[in-house]
Amino acid sequence: MAAGKPWLNFRRKNRTLLTALIVCFLFFYTRQRSDFTTDIPSQHQSTLYCSQNTIAKEVLVVLRTGATEVLEKLPVHFDTTLRCIPDYAIYSDYEEEIEGSHIHDVFDELSQDFKDSVPDFELYHRLKTQGRDGLSIGGTKHDGSGASGSLSNPGWKLDKFKFMPMIDKALRHRPQAKWFVFVELDTYLMWSNLLEYLSKFDAEKPYYIGKQMYIGEVLFAHGGSGFVLSAPAMRRVSEHWRAHMVEYNQYTIEQWAGDMILGKVLKDVQVPLLWAFPHFQGDPVSTLDHNITKIDRQPWCYPAITYHHMPEDEIRSLWEFEQEWQRTHPRDVPLRHANVFKEYIQPYLGKERAEWDSYSVNPEFSKHTLKDGEAHTSFEACRSACESNAMCLQFSYSTSTCLVSSEVRLGRRATLQCLEYSAAASKCDKTEEKATDTGEGSLGAVRSGWMVDRLAKYVRAMDQTCNDHNIGWIL
Ligand SMILES: *[C@@H]1O[C@H](CO)[C@@H](O)[C@H](O)[C@H]1NC(C)=O
16 A cells, blocks of 8 residues: 555656646747737637738738827737738828827828818817827717718718828838838738739839729829839938928828828829739628729739728628638638638628528619519518519518618618618619608518529539639739
8 A cells, every 4th residue: 555655656756747747848849939810709610820921920910090080990900910020110191009009190200381271170179189089079979981972971071181201200100121011901902912912013113013003184093992102202202201291291282182182292293003902902701893894904814912991890790701711721822712702701701691681682683684673572472573583693681671782792780771882982872761650660671582593503604714824923
């Protein structure tokens, strides 16, 4: 018995030692591994997968925002996209700290005379003197900013003035950076694809890359879709702006969109725009028609870099999808729009989806397909109407309204059906009216459905459009 004890103790000690060794090993192993991956507290995944592209540290990502929207829209980025981005700066109309990040006042170096003389700076002055209380005017809080804001929104009025000081400050913030990437808080950036793309260019040359857009004669990169400037382009813009500040300030007062004003300066310094649609594009993942053609290009075969008008829940779910892609494609295989459609969107597209609006807003097609009015009587009748037209791929139904479409969209969770959609603003312009009388909530139970067999054919047909000319990067 007495002999048994030391033996037991020895075993126990040994086991403790072994356990300690394993713990140590695991500890150092994970520490080593954290060059590649980092443990994160999340319910869904425990490991972070970020691009290993070496140019990551040569890129500064600049987020442009305003006090009216930043509290609502910034935090999701700390949880998602920004976790893989080593270097970023946030510029706003109000200086503050959010979750430990400094938000810079983009206007702090702008001439006081100019700020005092332009009425659009009223909100800025109020924020300066009253802090966040300055946001409430007569009890009304003005939320929202960015291009989707209305012209009467004081946050949006300030937005156009931010672009030039933002360029100038970003360049001084990271004078050694080779690339500067500009996004808004409702822009989704596929970081890994972006790095892969930028690594194809010679960063010593001036580049201006983004989703092309015109206002009048001026060609520019749309701000919400995100755009990129190489360091030489940044320096040209900054020097030119500093030398002609009075003229450009006046020009900014006369125009309404800051991204367009920047486009004008780039034109003046002779840096042409590289039209980067569909890498950079203006729709959210939920309403993008993957069979749209712009400048003779369709998204399908190309790698995706940006989405715009992304609400928080879509940012989160796309991020999780992108993480899964990174996990299963460790060598930075580009994520193409076709992959997003087949692996992220298509699994949602079933025969019926309740409280879901597929954005089947295709007025001409609906008018042509729903001639007899029968389709509006029920969900099933609506489906039959879609089935009867071989081109029909999806439909939505709510409260005696059937809409059908030959375009495919994921859509989003909704209680009210979208009746009119603005492709330009990528948002719903008109929804069905809310039920106000009964309080029953019987109205607005939007349901959607897809022609699942036809979608399989759609995917095959789209895949066949990919060839040597449109599967690569637009250089
Ligand atoms: C894509 O759109 C074009 C033009 O609207 C249409 O002719 C074509 O059939 C569509 N492709 C698929 C696979 O639906």
